[in-house]
Amino acid sequence: MFDQLAEIITNYVEVKKEDIRPESRFMEDLGFSSFDFMSMLGEVEDTFDVEIEEEKAAGIRTVQEAVDYLGSL
Amino acid sequence: MNELSSTIREILVKASGAYGPQDAVRYKAKRDKGNGKKETVVVAKTYRQLREDSERFSAALDSLGEQGAHIAIVGDNSYPWLVSYYGTVNGGSVAVPLDANLPAEELCELIDRSDATVLVYDKAREAVAALSGEKCPKLKHRIATDPEASAADVPEGTLLFQEVLGKQTPGYSHSPLPEDLATIMFTSGTTGKSKGVMLTHRNLAENATAQDMGFEPGMVLLSVLPIHHAYCLSMDILKGMSLGTVICINDSLLRVLKNIKLFEPNIILMVPLMIETFAKKLEETDWLPAPLIKAKVFGKQFHTICSGGAYLNPDYLKRFEKYGITILQGYGMTECAPVISSNCPKDKKDGSIGKCMPNCEVKVVDEELWVRGSSVMQGYYKMPEETAQTLVDGWLRTGDLGYVDEDGFLFLTGRKKNLIITPNGENVSPEELENKIGAARLVQEVLVREKDGVIEAEIFPDQEYASKKKIRDVEGEIRKIVDDYNEKAPLYKRVVSVKLRDTEFEKNTTKKIKRF
Numbered sequence: 001m002f003d004q005l006a007e008i009i010t011n012y013v014e015v016k017k018e019d020i021r022p023e024s025r026f027m028e029d030l031g032f033s034s035f036d037f038m039s040m041l042g043e044v045e046d047t048f049d050v051e052i053e054e055e056k057a058a059g060i061r062t063v064q065e066a067v068d069y070l071g072s073l
Numbered sequence: 074m075n076e077l078s079s080t081i082r083e084i085l086v087k088a089s090g091a092y093g094p095q096d097a098v099r100y101k102a103k104r105d106k107g108n109g110k111k112e113t114v115v116v117a118k119t120y121r122q123l124r125e126d127s128e129r130f131s132a133a134l135d136s137l138g139e140q141g142a143h144i145a146i147v148g149d150n151s152y153p154w155l156v157s158y159y160g161t162v163n164g165g166s167v168a169v170p171l172d173a174n175l176p177a178e179e180l181c182e183l184i185d186r187s188d189a190t191v192l193v194y195d196k197a198r199e200a201v202a203a204l205s206g207e208k209c210p211k212l213k214h215r216i217a218t219d220p221e222a223s224a225a226d227v228p229e230g231t232l233l234f235q236e237v238l239g240k241q242t243p244g245y246s247h248s249p250l251p252e253d254l255a256t257i258m259f260t261s262g263t264t265g266k267s268k269g270v271m272l273t274h275r276n277l278a279e280n281a282t283a284q285d286m287g288f289e290p291g292m293v294l295l296s297v298l299p300i301h302h303a304y305c306l307s308m309d310i311l312k313g314m315s316l317g318t319v320i321c322i323n324d325s326l327l328r329v330l331k332n333i334k335l336f337e338p339n340i341i342l343m344v345p346l347m348i349e350t351f352a353k354k355l356e357e358t359d360w361l362p363a364p365l366i367k368a369k370v371f372g373k374q375f376h377t378i379c380s381g382g383a384y385l386n387p388d389y390l391k392r393f394e395k396y397g398i399t400i401l402q403g404y405g406m407t408e409c410a411p412v413i414s415s416n417c418p419k420d421k422k423d424g425s426i427g428k429c430m431p432n433c434e435v436k437v438v439d440e441e442l443w444v445r446g447s448s449v450m451q452g453y454y455k456m457p458e459e460t461a462q463t464l465v466d467g468w469l470r471t472g473d474l475g476y477v478d479e480d481g482f483l484f485l486t487g488r489k490k491n492l493i494i495t496p497n498g499e500n501v502s503p504e505e506l507e508n509k510i511g512a513a514r515l516v517q518e519v520l521v522r523e524k525d526g527v528i529e530a531e532i533f534p535d536q537e538y539a540s541k542k543k544i545r546d547v548e549g550e551i552r553k554i555v556d557d558y559n560e561k562a563p564l565y566k567r568v569v570s571v572k573l574r575d576t577e578f579e580k581n582t583t584k585k586i587k588r589f
Binding site: 011012028045046 | 353
């Protein structure tokens, strides 16, 4: 799941896939804007066929937290 | 066709007369499939239905004895939100639309400060309704808009939106006057305390209808901005409805791209942050022909983006033009209901924020833009000092620096007031964040500012305290303080960059930190 997510991340911000770490923070480290982040999660919904709650999404800060949240759905 | 209206009721009555059977609003809803599963369907409400439902809501407020009262509305963009808003203001009451993303504590403070006696809330704000029992003693009624809620799901005494409407009949006939107060909208104050901007029917209705943008009636618009913002309320909703527009409600920022495919809009109002993301989306497949890319991202029918809320780099105008999409940049502030100037399809200039609205005039005083006209607010609710500082002989001091060129186009050059305008159009008061972060004992001084489009906090730690408490990793502790703050703050108020300094900040003569 981490790999697929990292692939999607590279569509939104200028960062190499190999530089993305589980502890990377979306806004602070990867340079996501809040709308980039929301749009990316919209794409993630389709890729993983899940429904993400916007309120929960706002609490996600790192790539690992996103992986954990997606795994819990 | 564009026709001036001076009350919000006039806008809806005219639209219902001219476009009665047409769809006014389209939105997604969940429906039982019968096998225990649910499916998403698109529901449409016509202009006539919206008018009738809003009249039922006006009658309901009257039957509760709350006609003329202040009605707080907090929730995501939805049909019940629109019915509550129109029902409130058209029935002669005052709507207080609140930022649904604020923490419950802050919302309760605003509800109380606005003297609201009725709270209308959606499912996601049940915590606000619960807390309001303790924090908002003036509240007499709570109305839950969740369409699936039954009496057993809500606290005792809470009214259900559907039942409230069901008990009334349409036809409530109160005609508000143009000078009647219609709405109080909260905006960030430079002292850290948000201010309630008082807007009359004339302020809002004339702002929405004075300018002929040359748009055809019956366009499809996707409403993606938060509805409690003056820009969304005035331009998406009031202006949209005055032109018989089909307003499609975006259910989540997560699903803007999907909802574009579903609703096939011609036009979207955006803030620069969204335009930046869409630019990346368009350009990621730039080997394809431009019309194909546009069709893939926005659909063939799409043609216009109105941009407001914050500064947009004019470079984006050309980047979108390549795909046949026109970006119309405008400028405004809640205090001016909110549009002050806008580019129009046939009257625009790159780099400019457009010409002043026909119902207003602009003058430049010491480089600052001052505005006068029928959009200018009545003042800040119960804040006479702040009002006197902002309104001078009927002129609104915008706090923005700029000039008007020989063709009458406005240009911005800087900002006088100390507010951070984030790329998504939110106004953030640095002092508010400084007060919150500065409350931590380890923080001796803190300065919050905007840097490269994000919020940065520069902190001078209290080294004496750190050694007294044997804190070795001062930087780590400071980051934890900021993380704790971020956890409670809405996304747009989060501090993204933290910088530590080892000397005190330079102060001015009044011992305040020099900001610039």
